[in-house]
Amino acid sequence: MIPIxxxxxxxxxxxxxxxxxxxxxxxxxxxxxxxxNVETARLVxxxxxxxxxxxxxIAVIDGVLHVGLEPDQLEALGQAQDVAKLSRADMAxxxxxxxxxxxTVAATMIGAHLAGVSVFATGGIGGVxxxxxxxxxxxxxxxxxAQTPVTVVxxxxxxxxxxxxxxxxxxxxxxxVIAFGQDTLPAFWSATSDLHAPLRMDTATQxxxxxxxxxxMGLQGGQLVCNPIPQDSQIPAEVLAPVIAQALQEAxxxxxxxxxxxxxxxGRIFELTEGRSLTANIALVRxxxxxxxxxxxxxxxxxxx
Numbered sequence: 001m002i003p004i005x006x007x008x009x010x011x012x013x014x015x016x017x018x019x020x021x022x023x024x025x026x027x028x029x030x031x032x033x034x035x036x037n038v039e040t041a042r043l044v045x046x047x048x049x050x051x052x053x054x055x056x057x058i059a060v061i062d063g064v065l066h067v068g069l070e071p072d073q074l075e076a077l078g079q080a081q082d083v084a085k086l087s088r089a090d091m092a093x094x095x096x097x098x099x100x101x102x103x104t105v106a107a108t109m110i111g112a113h114l115a116g117v118s119v120f121a122t123g124g125i126g127g128v129x130x131x132x133x134x135x136x137x138x139x140x141x142x143x144x145x146a147q148t149p150v151t152v153v154x155x156x157x158x159x160x161x162x163x164x165x166x167x168x169x170x171x172x173x174x175x176x177v178i179a180f181g182q183d184t185l186p187a188f189w190s191a192t193s194d195l196h197a198p199l200r201m202d203t204a205t206q207x208x209x210x211x212x213x214x215x216x217m218g219l220q221g222g223q224l225v226c227n228p229i230p231q232d233s234q235i236p237a238e239v240l241a242p243v244i245a246q247a248l249q250e251a252x253x254x255x256x257x258x259x260x261x262x263x264x265x266x267g268r269i270f271e272l273t274e275g276r277s278l279t280a281n282i283a284l285v286r287x288x289x290x291x292x293x294x295x296x297x298x299x300x301x302x303x304x305x
Contacts, residue, residue, distance in 0.1 A: 003095060004114065006056075007068025013054040014116065019296035021048045021289065022067075022112035022120040022150070025059035025102035028074070029083040030263055031123075032278060038078035040282050044289045048121070051293030058111040060086060063098035067115040077102070085259055087140045105152065106144035109222065118211065118299060119151050121292035123285045124158040124188045125224065127166030129261060130248060137261065138169070146173035150222040151211045151299075153292040155229050155284040159188040159237075160244055160265045163195060171198065176214075176223040178207060180291065186228035189280045190237040197226070204291065208298035227291050233283035235276055243272045 006014065013020050023044060028037045045055035056068040059077055066073065077083070077100075084094055084101035091110060094101040103111055105125050112120050126139025145152060157166045167185065170177055179185055179197030187193040201207050207225055214223070228234075247268040256264045269277045 002065065002114065003063060004065040004067065006115070007066070007070050009054055010056045010068030010115075017300065019053040019293065019300045020056050020117045020119070021053050021292045021296050022108055022115075022117045023048075023055055023057040023289070024105060024108040024120075024122050025057055025069075025077065026085055026104050027123065027285065028057075028059075028078050029080065029102040030085055031266075031281075034078050038075055040285070041074055041078070043282075044121070044285055047286050047289040048293045051290050051297070053293035053296045055289075056112070056115065056117055058103050058108050060091070060094050060099065060101040060103070062100060063095050065095060065111055065114070067111060067117070088144060089140065105141040105154075106139075109144050109148045109150045109152065112150050113148050118149065119153070119292050119296040121153045121285070121289040123154065123281055123288070124156060125152065125154050126262070127157040127161040127163070128169055130160075130162045131252075132162065132165065135257065137257065142166070142169050142173060142175070145170065145175045145224055146221045148222055149211070149215060149220070151207065151225060151295060152222055153225045153227055153288045153295065155188050155288060156186040156193070156226045157188065158262070159190065159240060160248070160262070160269070163187060163193065167195060167198075170224065173221075174219075175221060176210065178210070178223060178225050180207075180225055180227045182228060185226050187237055188284070189229065189235045189240055189277060191228040191231055191234045193237060201225075204294035205298045205302070207295050208302050211299065212302050225291070225295070227284075227288050229280060229284040230287055233280050235273065235280050240269075240273075243269055246272060
């Protein structure tokens, strides 16, 4: 038996077959300091509610998989120390040993699927790190998208990654990559990039129908919806490029690798942009939550027809 529990709000939504949007918890524990992390998590949850869906923030607490957090649990997680960062490789071990961990994209997809939730909003997915030809540093998020049937709404892959290689891997794995409302792929903090989108869809209904059709056809995996950050919140790619290059060089000089790379780079970019990257990050996560809620609603409508 998997020790799994649901918040009262999520349990009611499951019973009523209401639309639900899964949310990750690493943004709370590893993304920003307290109390801004809790404040942001609450804003994102409210964005989902405001678009007539139910938020389900996922985390492992004392060996129990929580799908949806009560307000006091969210507050406690925001202040917790030494919380593990969970992906596919260590999620089961954390539960089995009674640990506490925050879920990455891959782990959140697993938790969502176990709970019967098919839509998930995040900031940006992990992918192929620059220099992966030597380090082999490739996020488990990519393979999770290929095998777990959850639609993931993100502002593309994190801009610190090798975006070309990341999307090449997704193509190889057969993951649909959909740009929302534009012909180019967004690049996390930047609304556009020079990468052409393999697929374009302009409505939440189209996206929902695509996932429903994948399921009907027996195709494994989910789909990645790349939702551009609002124009008034973005940081242009030409401004970010030298900042990212500097942060990458510093990480290399300091020998930072594996799971420590992304938190270091995001923290350093925050410092080098004087906080603009975090402001943009909050804007894009909230934007993704709103779109994900619309897709979740459309998914319920589409399944009932």
